[in-house]
Amino acid sequence: MLTDDAINPVDSFNLLGNRRRVIVIVYLSLVEKGARIEVRHLARVVRGIELEKPPRQVSSGDYESAYNGLIQTHLPKLAEAGVINYDDSRKTLSPTERIDQYALLVQIARYLN
Secondary structure, eight states, X not given: OOXXXXXXXXXXXXXXXXXXXXXXXXXXXXXXXXXXXEHHHHHHHHHHHHHTSOXXXXXXXXXXXXXXXXXXXXXXXXXXXXXXXXXXXXXXXXXXXXXXHHHHHHHHHHHHO
């Protein structure tokens, strides 16, 4: 039986089955809990990791593809799972305590790979 704080294995596999969501989880696990992050900053970080460039060197076109994917798909899914608090109107988010559980799953998966 799963408690409210337990991670459902099927849901976690679905959530961690996308590289951008994994990047977001790992990045946000390094951020202070409750810190407000702007989606545009996060999009540059994500795209920078994907392109192996510093975020400041990410072009507008590359940034926009990551930004749109985050706001349309990835951030709502992470918010639904309770991993982040997402304010769609302000385009900001903050990690919740649950981020650590998912970051640990990412590390375990990397170890097993």
